[in-house]
Amino acid sequence: MTTTLQVSTDRPGTYPSVREALLDAPPGATLVVDAGSWAECLDVVDREVTVQAADGAVVEIVGDGGYDPTVRVRGGRVTLRGLVLRATEAAAVDVADADLVLTDCTLSATYGAGLRAADRARLTVADCTVEAAQQGLVLEDCSGTLERTTVRGSADDAVVLRLGAEPVLRDCTVEGAGHRGVYVYQSARPTLESCEVSGTTAEGVVVAQGARASLVRLHVHGTGGAGVVFDAGTSGRVEACRLESTPGLDVAEGAEVEVVEAPAAAAAGVGASDSGGGDPERVEELLAELDAMVGLEGVKDEVRSIIDEIQVNEWRRSAGLAVGGSSHHLVFAGAPGTGKTTVGRIYGQLLAALGALPGGPLKEVSRRDLVGQYIGHTAEKTAAVFDEAAGGVVFLDEAYTLTRQAGGGGNDFGQEAVDMIVKLMEDRRDTLAVIAAGYTAEMVQFLDANPGLASRFVKTVEFENYGADELTLITSRMVSSGDYRLDPEAEPVLHEHFATVERGADFGNAREARKLFEKLRKIQSQRLRRLGERPTLEQLQTITADDVRAAIA
Incomplete structure (x- = not known):
């Protein structure tokens, strides 16, 4: 459950400075700062925290005038939203070995960099301005995406x-x-x-x-x-x-x-x-990756048909022909462990390779990432998730839980999240895709939660349970990728297990294969330890039929 801390100089019960709020902030907390100019430096080490301006507020954090960055981040994950960050002798924001999300911020530094990132920092920057700095951006040994950001008036x-x-x-x-x-x-x-x-x-x-x-x-x-x-x-x-x-x-x-x-x-x-150039080679690479997934033939056909239509629309657009407006939002329905998240990631990358989306991360979220504790908090959290997924995919896992009231109380804000999602799906249809995933029957109920929700999704893709052949192949691939090999007599035992195992509504499919592989490793380790001597290379690699029988017993 996310904690929100209020920062204000004139409201009772709030923190008088951002720094003091940071000291008390638990992991995942959001600091909401009232309008004003805050003369302080923020040092955030190995923390997960969000610092953002209150709605409609102009919040300036101006440092202390010395040689320390206004915001220094080392480790963890920090989100800065809607802030004006100014420095004099150092960088406005200095991040190293951390995840940094910057959205709708203005940075300046008279004798330093507006933003300096180093030591494997991972950046997600969108809709920011860096102005009147010695250097606007200094990025070294880091990665990430910077979008719709302006760097102006740099001295160097x-x-x-x-x-x-x-x-x-x-x-x-x-x-x-x-x-x-x-x-x-x-x-x-x-x-x-x-x-x-x-x-x-x-x-x-x-x-x-x-x-x-x-x-x-x-x-x-x-x-x-x-x-x-x-x-x-x-x-x-x-x-x-x-x-x-x-x-x-x-x-x-x-x-x-x-x-x-x-x-x-x-x-x-x-x-x-937005001109639709695309990257044909990348499209083919991603389609090959999709085809290499075990089973899911119906899913692959559905995704290919969607991609075919998008590709032709992009060609028509670049040729100056009329193209009907459409979104890229999908419903993935089916049992767990059937590859929905992996297909969602490939789908988002395909949209970017086709030029249909700018390109960005897959942001996998569940109810707890969206639903807040008081009126207005849920809309704020949901908007933040969409900001972080800019250009990519918001993957709503177990989406139907948003419409199930938590604990039977009267103050559940799941419906507020659904209503906000509907709005954002329309407002940002050209810059991201939403995939709502969950069990088939429950997803029908989810789509009925808002009159406009079902119409926002262009298609429902059904993920079937894996068969015995497919689960055997998935397990065999896990075995091989771990530098093991199945004894020839072990595979029929494995196949027989998957052919007869009970498949209830919560059957985990590939997750069951993963759990079985982990048991096989433990059983093989126990067997080799009892040998009384150092095993040979072949023994270290081989999983026997008896190992499989012991694992499924």
Whole structure:
């Protein structure tokens, strides 16, 4: 159950500072901050916490004027939403070895970076502005997605990507830099998709020192030097970009750069990701991954038919033909352990590869992630989940529990979550997909919970229980992937077990196979320990028929 702590200077019963609230915040807490200017630095270490502005409030956290970042994050998972974060001598936000979610924030730092990320930090940044910083973004040895974010008025390089950083910048704008717009070096591997770079005093984008950059639908103009530069020893791809500087593209001898020209009328820059270019090779890779899943033939056919329709619609859109509006929301109905989450992840990646969605994470959530404790809290939590899944998929596991009143009391907010989901599914139909999953009969009841809910989903995909052949194959794959092997006499025993095992409503399918494999490992270990000598390599790898009989007994 999420705890919400209120921060205010003039309301009784609240915390007088953000820092004090952080000290008391339990794991997963949300700090809601009232309007005002807060002169403090926040140091968050190995915590899971959200700090956000109260509805409609302008909240500035301005640091203490010293050399510490305004927000420093080390480990854990931190979400910052709707805040203005300012620093003077250090970074506004400094994150290392942690998950950071930044949504609708403004960052500035007079003599530091607006955002600095390092040491395997994982970023989810959307709808932010970084302004008047020494460097707007400094990202090293980190990954993640930055979308619809503007970096403006940087005194030096606006965006610095180095030391193996591999973020994706999508629909981002860089304008007005004192030196280069984007500097990629020291083996960084970024992707810049549908971004715009302008108003730099030097080059727009420079790739140097062994880095590799993928530039897709990039628009560069109004720069003081070349639009895009690849130094010797670098590599990358320049696809469908519009480079209006002189020269537009400068590739040094010794650089390996693939250049893919776009049709004359093709869009580039912010918003061009909606133009439907897609990645055919990636689509085929994902469909092959789907086909490689055991069983689920009906599911595969359904997903392929959906993808076929989306692909043709994208082709029609790029050809200037009319395309009817449609969403990508699905219902996955069936028993647990039948691959619903895996198929959902592949489906979301297919939508991104087709250009139908911007691309983002699969955010798997259940009732507890959405339902709050008081009026308004549920809508706030649900909106936050959709923010974190921007560009990707919200996967509602056991969605029907939202319409079951918890504990029989009168203050259950599951229906509020359903109503909010219906609204967000429509408002964000072009930027994410929702998959609601659960048992078949219960999902029918769930869809009746709101008059507009059923119409938001384009199709229900039914996941059947696995048969004995399929469960045997799934278990065999688990055995092989764990560096074991089944004795030839063991497989028939395994098949017989799955053919005769009782299958109630809660039968776990692949989960049952996983539990059986874990039992097999333990039984084999016990058998080998009783040998009284070190086992041979073959003995260490082999699971016998007797092991299987003992596991299913």
